[in-house]
Amino acid sequence: DTEVTQTPKHLVMGMTNKKSLKCEQHMGHRAMYWYKQKAKKPPELMFVYSYEKLSINESVPSRFSPECPNSSLLNLHLHALQPEDSALYLCASSQEAALNTEAFFGQGTRLTVV
Amino acid sequence: QQQVKQSPQSLIVQKGGISIINCAYENTAFDYFPWYQQFPGKGPALLIAIRPDVSEKKEGRFTISFNKSAKQFSLHIMDSQPGDSATYFCAASISGYSTLTFGKGTMLLVSP
Numbered sequence: 001d002t003e004v005t006q007t008p009k010h011l012v013m014g015m016t017n018k019k020s021l022k023c024e025q026h027m028g029h030r031a032m033y034w035y036k037q038k039a040k041k042p043p044e045l046m047f048v049y050s051y052e053k054l055s056i057n058e059s060v061p062s063r064f065s066p067e068c069p070n071s072s073l074l075n076l077h078l079h080a081l082q083p084e085d086s087a088l089y090l091c092a093s094s095q096e097a098a099l100n101t102e103a104f105f106g107q108g109t110r111l112t113v114v
Numbered sequence: 115q116q117q118v119k120q121s122p123q124s125l126i127v128q129k130g131g132i133s134i135i136n137c138a139y140e141n142t143a144f145d146y147f148p149w150y151q152q153f154p155g156k157g158p159a160l161l162i163a164i165r166p167d168v169s170e171k172k173e174g175r176f177t178i179s180f181n182k183s184a185k186q187f188s189l190h191i192m193d194s195q196p197g198d199s200a201t202y203f204c205a206a207s208i209s210g211y212s213t214l215t216f217g218k219g220t221m222l223l224v225s226p
Contacts, residue, residue, distance in 0.1 A: 042216035097212035100146030105157030
């Protein structure tokens with residue numbers, strides 16, 4: 001199983017809503033990532049979890065709150081987002097964070113903030 | 115120094131032709147160079163990757179050429195097919211660090 005599964009695929013939320021994005025992998029990977037991708041742009045790294053601990057936060061606003069409940073799951077909690085936060089949110093995983101091994105991406109959650 | 119410059123921004127190739135996408139970097143500490151393919155509405159998928167100890171790597175119709183002295187690497191897609199139409203991102207990373215530095219992407223259209 002080389003799949004990273006993200007739910008939901010699409011999400012529309014108001015600026016006062018609280019929602020969560022979910023990501024799951026069963027490849028035994030110990031590094032998991034959240035990326036944000038705007039149209040026609042490359043993915044931008046948001047967070048890195050290594051062995052279930054947050055190791056990198058790329059100066060992401062606090063309205064985005066990551067959580068890693070266990071080695072297979074990664075959540076991104078959203079609160080009080082702005083319309084400019086509308087984007088494709090990608091989860092990825094790799095064997096280890098510090099090794100140059102293949103990063104597997106999920107299909108993403110298309111988020112629209114209204 | 116962390117930048118990876120990718121060109122062209124877009125590319126149209128006839129079916130059966132060769133698609134060539136180029137990337138250049140400045141940071142000589144980069145030691146892993148993957149290429150990702152992304153279809154609309156999907157996440158990026160690793161296509162092929164190379165490390166600087168080899169100058170070329172081929173997987174099927176896809177070849178990476180790597181020029182360490184020029185700090186450049188390129189993706190060649192032989193016998194391009196309409197199904198290859200996608201956005202391609204080159205990337206680079208450094209062992210011991212978990213971040214991928216992506217190029218800006220190339221939108222490839224292979225005309226039938």
